[in-house]
Amino acid sequence: MQITVTLNGRRCTDEVAPDMTLYSYLRQKGCYSVKCGCETSSCGLCTVHFDGKPVLSCSMLAVRADGHSVTTLEGVEQEALEFGKFLADEGGEQCGFCSPGFIMNVLAMVKELPDPTDEQIKHYLAGNLCRCTGYQSHLRAIKKYLAAKQKEAVR
Amino acid sequence: MFSAQQYVKATSLQQALELNQKRSSAILGGGCWMRLGKKNYATLIDLSGLGLDTIEETPEEIVLGAMVTLRQLETSPVLAAAFGPLFARMTEHIVGVQFRNCATLGGSVVSRFGFSDIITGLLALDCEVELVQKGRVSLADYVQMPYDRDVLARVILKKNGRRAWYESFRNTETDLPVLNCAVSCLNGSARVVVGARPARAVMQEFGQMPSEQRLQEMLDKTEFGSNMRAGAEYRRQLAGVLCRRAIEQVKGDAECR
Numbered sequence: 078m079q080i081t082v083t084l085n086g087r088r089c090t091d092e093v094a095p096d097m098t099l100y101s102y103l104r105q106k107g108c109y110s111v112k113c114g115c116e117t118s119s120c121g122l123c124t125v126h127f128d129g130k131p132v133l134s135c136s137m138l139a140v141r142a143d144g145h146s147v148t149t150l151e152g153v154e155q156e157a158l159e160f161g162k163f164l165a166d167e168g169g170e171q172c173g174f175c176s177p178g179f180i181m182n183v184l185a186m187v188k189e190l191p192d193p194t195d196e197q198i199k200h201y202l203a204g205n206l207c208r209c210t211g212y213q214s215h216l217r218a219i220k221k222y223l224a225a226k227q228k229e230a231v232r
Numbered sequence: 233m234f235s236a237q238q239y240v241k242a243t244s245l246q247q248a249l250e251l252n253q254k255r256s257s258a259i260l261g262g263g264c265w266m267r268l269g270k271k272n273y274a275t276l277i278d279l280s281g282l283g284l285d286t287i288e289e290t291p292e293e294i295v296l297g298a299m300v301t302l303r304q305l306e307t308s309p310v311l312a313a314a315f316g317p318l319f320a321r322m323t324e325h326i327v328g329v330q331f332r333n334c335a336t337l338g339g340s341v342v343s344r345f346g347f348s349d350i351i352t353g354l355l356a357l358d359c360e361v362e363l364v365q366k367g368r369v370s371l372a373d374y375v376q377m378p379y380d381r382d383v384l385a386r387v388i389l390k391k392n393g394r395r396a397w398y399e400s401f402r403n404t405e406t407d408l409p410v411l412n413c414a415v416s417c418l419n420g421s422a423r424v425v426v427g428a429r430p431a432r433a434v435m436q437e438f439g440q441m442p443s444e445q446r447l448q449e450m451l452d453k454t455e456f457g458s459n460m461r462a463g464a465e466y467r468r469q470l471a472g473v474l475c476r477r478a479i480e481q482v483k484g485d486a487e488c489r
C-alpha cells in the first residue's frame with residue numbers, strides 16, 4: 078500500500094504493509110522518540126498527534142494515516158523543550174521513559190483546554206502511565222508551565 | 233498484534249458486507265481491541281472512507297456513524313444537549329483521551345462486551361442499530377443476538393426527551409469497570425440497566441420510578457459473578473448503591489418524580 082503522510086510538516090510517500098502500525102512506521106521514518114510501552118493499548122507512551130489530536134500510534138495502522146498529518150515529539154521540539162524544563166525542575170522526569178508520550182499529550186491538552194482545572198488535567202492525562210513519579214511532580218510542572226504561558230500571553 | 237495480508241478501504245457498505253462474509257476478513261474499527269489479539273486476517277476492511285464518522289441530528293433522531301470515536305461521544309454538544317452528561321459519564325473513564333480518539337462506537341457496540349460502559353449507557357435510551365444486511369434492530373434485541381458477519385453502519389437514538397443518568401465504579405482509574413448502571417425515565421415510566429456484572433448488561437422496565445423495594449426485587453433476581461476485579465456479593469451491594477444514586481439523579485428532573 079502506498080501512503081502519503083504529512084509527517085512533522087514534511088510530505089512523505091511510502092510503501093507500507095497492510096498490518097504495519099503507525100508506531101512502526103514512525104520508527105522506520107527515524108522518529109525514535111515514539112516508543113511502545115505495552116501490548117494492551119493502555120500506557121500512552123506511543124502518543125502522537127493525528128491531525129492535531131492525540132492518538133495511540135501502537136493501535137492505529139499506518140494505512141490510516143494516508144492523507145493525514147502526524148506530529149511526533151521531533152516535530153514540536155521547541156514546545157517540548159519549554160515544557161521539559163518545568164518537568165525536570167519539578168523532578169517529574171525520573172527514568173524519563175514515559176516522557177515522550179506524556180509531553181505529547183500535555184501539548185495536546187494545552188491546545189484543547191487553555192485554562193484547565195486540576196480535575197481536568199488529571200482526567201486528560203489519565204491515560205499516560207508513569208511508574209516512577211506518583212504524578213504529583215507532573216501536576217506541579219503542568220501548573221507552573223500553564224501559569225508561565227499565561228503570564229507571557231498577558232505581556 | 234494481529235497480522236493482515238490485504239487492506240481494502242471500502243467504497244460502499246455493500247462492498248464491505250460482501251468482503252466481510254469470509255471468515256478470514258474483519259472490519260477494522262479503531263483497532264484498539266483487535267490489537268490485543270494475534271489473529272491472522274486475509275482482508276481488513278476499512279469503513280473510514282464512507283463518512284461514518286459524524287453525529288447527525290434530525291427532528292426525531294440522532295444518527296451516529298459506526299466510525300464515531302468514543303471521544304466524539306464524550307464531547308459532542310448535540311449529545312449533551314439531548315441527554316445531558318450521559319455520554320460524557322459513560323465514556324470518560326475508558327482508558328485515556330488518546331485511546332478514546334481511536335476506539336470507535338461501531339467496534340464497541342458490535343463487540344457487546346459484558347463490561348461495556350457503552351452498551352449499558354445506550355440501553356438506557358431508545359436506541360437502534362442499523363446493520364447493512366439485517367437493517368434496523370433495537371439494541372435490546374441486538375445484544376441478545378449471536379455474533380455474525382453483518383456490518384454495523386450506524387447507531388440511532390430517538391430524541392423523545394428521555395432523561396438518563398449513568399454511574400460506574402472502577403477499582404482504579406482507566407481500569408475496566410467493576411460494575412456500571414444507567415437509569416432513565418420517559419413519561420413517568422422508568423428503565424434500569426445493570427452491566428459489568430461482569431456478564432452482559434440486563435435491563436428492566438418499571439411503570440414508575442422504582443421504589444426501594446421494587447429495585448431490590450430486580451437486583452435479587454439479577455445474577456452477579458466473580459472475577460479478578462470483584463466478587464459476586466460485592467457487585468450486588470455495589471449495584472444497589474449505584475442504582476440508587478442514578479435514580480436520585482433522574483428524579484431530580486421534575487417529569488420523573
Ligand SMILES: Cc1cc2nc3c(=O)[nH]c(=O)nc-3n(C[C@H](O)[C@H](O)[C@H](O)COP(=O)(O)OP(=O)(O)OC[C@H]3O[C@@H](n4cnc5c(N)ncnc54)[C@H](O)[C@@H]3O)c2cc1C
Binds near residue numbers: 263
Ligand atoms: C485496554 C482496553 C481497555 C478498555 N476499557 C474499556 C472500559 O473500561 N469500558 C468500555 O466500555 N470499553 C473498554 N474497552 C473497549 C473499548 O471501549 C472498545 O469497545 C474496543 O476497543 C473496541 O473498539 P475498537 O474501535 O477499538 O474496535 P476494533 O478493535 O477495531 O474491533 C473490535 C471488533 O469489532 C469488529 N468491528 C468493528 N467495527 C465494526 C463494524 N462497524 N461492523 C462490524 N464489525 C465491526 C472488528 O472486526 C472486531 O472484531 C477497552 C479496550 C481496551 C483495549
Ligand code: FES
Binds near residue numbers: 114119121123134
Ligand atoms: S504502547 Fe502502550 S498504549 Fe500504545
Ligand code: FES
Binds near residue numbers: 169171174208209210
Ligand atoms: S519517569 Fe519513569 S516512568 Fe515516568
